[in-house]
Amino acid sequence: MTMDQLKPGQSAYILSIGGSGALRHHLLDMGLTPQTEVTLQKIAPMGDPVQIKLRGYELTLRLDEAQKITVEQVHEKKALPHSEQRRTAVAHPGMGELGRVRSYHFHDSANEIPKGANIRFALAGNQNCGKTTLFNQLTGANQHVGNFPGVTVDRKDGVIRNHLEAVVTDLPGIYSLSPYSSEEIVTRDFLMDTRPDGIINIVDATNIERNLYLTMQIMELGIPVVLALNMMDEVRANGGSIRVNELEEILGIPVVPISAAKNEGIEELIDHALHVARHREVPGRVDFCPASADEHDPVGAVHRCIHAAVHMLEPEAKGKGLPVRFTATKLVENDHLIAEKLSLSTEKQTTFEHMVSVMEKETGLDREAALANMRFSFIESLCDKTVVRPHESREHRRSMAIDRILTGKYTAIPCFAGIMALVFILTFNFIGAALSEWMELGIDAVISLIDRLLTSAQVNSVVHSLVIDGICGGVGSVLSMLPTIVTMFFFLSILEDTGYIARVAFVMDRLLRKIGLSGRSIVPMLVGFGCSVPAIMATRTLSSERDRKMTILLTPFMSCTAKLPIYTLMIGAFFPKQYQALAMVGLYVLGIVCAILYALVLKKTKYRGEPVPFVMELPNYRFPSAKSVWQLIAEKAKDFAKKAFTIIFAASIVIWFLQTFDVRLNVAASADQSLLALLGGVVAPLFTPLGFGDWRVSTALITGFTAKESVVSTLTVLLGGDVSLLESLFTPFTAMVFLVFTLLYTPCVAAVATVKREMGGTKAAVGTVIAQCVIAWMVAFAVRGVGLIFGLV
Numbered sequence: 001m002t003m004d005q006l007k008p009g010q011s012a013y014i015l016s017i018g019g020s021g022a023l024r025h026h027l028l029d030m031g032l033t034p035q036t037e038v039t040l041q042k043i044a045p046m047g048d049p050v051q052i053k054l055r056g057y058e059l060t061l062r063l064d065e066a067q068k069i070t071v072e073q074v075h076e077k078k079a080l081p082h083s084e085q086r087r088t089a090v091a092h093p094g095m096g097e098l099g100r101v102r103s104y105h106f107h108d109s110a111n112e113i114p115k116g117a118n119i120r121f122a123l124a125g126n127q128n129c130g131k132t133t134l135f136n137q138l139t140g141a142n143q144h145v146g147n148f149p150g151v152t153v154d155r156k157d158g159v160i161r162n163h164l165e166a167v168v169t170d171l172p173g174i175y176s177l178s179p180y181s182s183e184e185i186v187t188r189d190f191l192m193d194t195r196p197d198g199i200i201n202i203v204d205a206t207n208i209e210r211n212l213y214l215t216m217q218i219m220e221l222g223i224p225v226v227l228a229l230n231m232m233d234e235v236r237a238n239g240g241s242i243r244v245n246e247l248e249e250i251l252g253i254p255v256v257p258i259s260a261a262k263n264e265g266i267e268e269l270i271d272h273a274l275h276v277a278r279h280r281e282v283p284g285r286v287d288f289c290p291a292s293a294d295e296h297d298p299v300g301a302v303h304r305c306i307h308a309a310v311h312m313l314e315p316e317a318k319g320k321g322l323p324v325r326f327t328a329t330k331l332v333e334n335d336h337l338i339a340e341k342l343s344l345s346t347e348k349q350t351t352f353e354h355m356v357s358v359m360e361k362e363t364g365l366d367r368e369a370a371l372a373n374m375r376f377s378f379i380e381s382l383c384d385k386t387v388v389r390p391h392e393s394r395e396h397r398r399s400m401a402i403d404r405i406l407t408g409k410y411t412a413i414p415c416f417a418g419i420m421a422l423v424f425i426l427t428f429n430f431i432g433a434a435l436s437e438w439m440e441l442g443i444d445a446v447i448s449l450i451d452r453l454l455t456s457a458q459v460n461s462v463v464h465s466l467v468i469d470g471i472c473g474g475v476g477s478v479l480s481m482l483p484t485i486v487t488m489f490f491f492l493s494i495l496e497d498t499g500y501i502a503r504v505a506f507v508m509d510r511l512l513r514k515i516g517l518s519g520r521s522i523v524p525m526l527v528g529f530g531c532s533v534p535a536i537m538a539t540r541t542l543s544s545e546r547d548r549k550m551t552i553l554l555t556p557f558m559s560c561t562a563k564l565p566i567y568t569l570m571i572g573a574f575f576p577k578q579y580q581a582l583a584m585v586g587l588y589v590l591g592i593v594c595a596i597l598y599a600l601v602l603k604k605t606k607y608r609g610e611p612v613p614f615v616m617e618l619p620n621y622r623f624p625s626a627k628s629v630w631q632l633i634a635e636k637a638k639d640f641a642k643k644a645f646t647i648i649f650a651a652s653i654v655i656w657f658l659q660t661f662d663v664r665l666n667v668a669a670s671a672d673q674s675l676l677a678l679l680g681g682v683v684a685p686l687f688t689p690l691g692f693g694d695w696r697v698s699t700a701l702i703t704g705f706t707a708k709e710s711v712v713s714t715l716t717v718l719l720g721g722d723v724s725l726l727e728s729l730f731t732p733f734t735a736m737v738f739l740v741f742t743l744l745y746t747p748c749v750a751a752v753a754t755v756k757r758e759m760g761g762t763k764a765a766v767g768t769v770i771a772q773c774v775i776a777w778m779v780a781f782a783v784r785g786v787g788l789i790f791g792l793v
Helices: 021-029 131-139 182-194 205-219 230-236 244-251 266-278 298-319 325-331 334-340 346-363 367-386 392-408 414-457 460-479 484-500 500-513 519-528 532-540 545-557 561-574 577-606 626-644 647-660 674-691 695-703 709-718 723-728 731-746 747-761 762-789
Strands: 010-016 039-044 051-054 059-060 068-078 105-107 119-125 156-160 167-171 200-205 225-230 254-255 280-285
Touching: 010 021, 021 367, 051 244, 051 577, 059 460, 068 414, 068 626, 119 131, 119 182, 119 266, 131 167, 131 200, 131 266, 131 532, 156 205, 156 280, 167 266, 167 500, 182 532, 200 205, 200 266, 205 225, 205 230, 205 254, 205 367, 225 266, 244 254, 254 266, 266 561, 298 325, 298 334, 298 346, 298 367, 325 334, 325 346, 325 367, 346 367, 367 647, 367 747, 392 414, 414 500, 414 577, 414 674, 460 561, 460 626, 460 647, 484 561, 484 626, 500 626, 519 545, 532 545, 532 747, 545 577, 545 762, 561 577, 561 709, 561 723, 561 731, 626 647, 647 674, 647 695, 647 709, 674 695, 674 731, 695 709, 695 723, 695 731, 709 723, 731 762, 747 762
Parallel strands: 119 167, 119 200, 200 225, 225 254
Antiparallel strands: 010 039, 010 068, 039 051, 051 059, 105 280, 156 167
């Protein structure tokens, strides 16, 4: 029987994991090892994927993957009685206080780091374990914290508070040091190539069994480690406990209970981290195979194979600067990157493969399953000795209740549509719109005051025009849109922090697979409604290069908030108030439709093949953190204001200059004789078939390449600050065609630069610009053609 045949609520024990390659290895790393109990919790509304529970956490799989997992002993899952076992609380020792410290660390006193010398730490842990929250507490930084896997997609550095000599690097969240996803490769390369002075390994104490799998691999690197047991407040609140001192003694590394969200235990964690790094106290234990006299014990067979491999590979590993134990275990589980680095001789390679073959024969498991089984066997034994398991947490009970509605078979899609519609209505019709109107009144009052002051001071008319028509008109027109943009980011942050975006990925996976993508691609796309730059970077969470590149190419179709000023200006000028929200939503829908059609073209041409398997952890719903939401809003408002007073400020001055002077640098008698009219006239014929061939419109679109908000500032400057004159450039229908073009044409230069970096070259970036412009022109031309047929022009 295979796992996909289980019914919701049924449990079974894994017999074997079929398939091959990186995906199978990843499933083993996630805890899907033989004899592990799994429970099918629910099936997505469209029948695929499914959600299973194992080792205390939820994981999503597609039916295709579930079909490769053979199970046995199907049964109904019964709730286990809550353990009432308790121990008297024992004080946790400070650094260096334990008498056994030197016995469970290798203490390299000869190479100690002098006090005051620079120390570099790496912060590593599973996805969604509170790593970014801890980074903020350690450094005082304001990195945004989300509630879906893969918030950190790049390394970030920060100085530890009150310790200017200590720098900590926040690495992408990973489940293993195996090269499955780009995040795992980034983290592993940093740890192995940079060799930080210490590693702070953060572990989710509510899900300690799966988190310790990464810990075991980190300990093999031979770098000083301190284990941060995060979310201990939740463990205690739900009736559980962890015997920290015993856990510390068995693992042979300092273990510090903390709550990153509540800033508990952070100072103690810093003290321990500095101590182990400064004194070079590397883990004394790297052997996780219990000694066994039984020659048929599968764990014992792995033990013998690893030890033989360590002895055989030691010269090559040390010659390449690789940690010996880590190298041996990775080579046993067939890590091709380690094999390439070692470059073993043919004789040694043959001998090594023979050793692995003997191990596989003795264990009855292939090499990858045998290693994963060894690690999880040790973890299970460790947890039995040190963990008093809590009852089901209230966070999990709440999540299950909410999911019955938000991921229900008949309610998931209507809920998603309703939530997104509510976000747009509140942003564009009520909260954002009202705040923008107030902002506009305030800006108009300030500009009017400046105008009166300049007039009373009899300032030169050219300078007066520069300040009022150029700077104030351009920058002010964009700043008035700030409240709408902030409101949009506010709602996106709420959806992200609660954990709902991860559910959207689960619900939409089957639908996205029809256009060649996985449900995980929905996360970067939803982020793209805020800003294309972080959305493109968020594609790093996708393990498939094909899916990642496809998602990058589709993300610009998701209308970012930088285009909102254009929509607000044009829709406010040409659409009746009762239809403005509908017109705004229509633009977003059109962008999504065009993305779908483009995806189908890419799927049939450049990116043939199957989407990446959908394997993702679903976090519990959490109440949004006011601090996190405020950080995101403040960050985006700051970025927008910075753009307004730098790029748009400069663009407004340049546009004013080109509009004010002619080719002889005299003040132009009229705008038609200006330098800008000359330059814009070269491009204008391209837009004549679309119905807006005026040089002022083409000029605004060109400046929009630097920043989309510049389209508004340019038009405002060119119209002398009187946006009511837009009617001289557009009819209501050509305004609609213009909106369609601006929706789809090239993203801003920052997004294009990000595409270049993520896709690995200028060719890809230029191709993106050309493709977006061509698609925008063709769709806008089609819309105008329909208008001509029905006499709407």
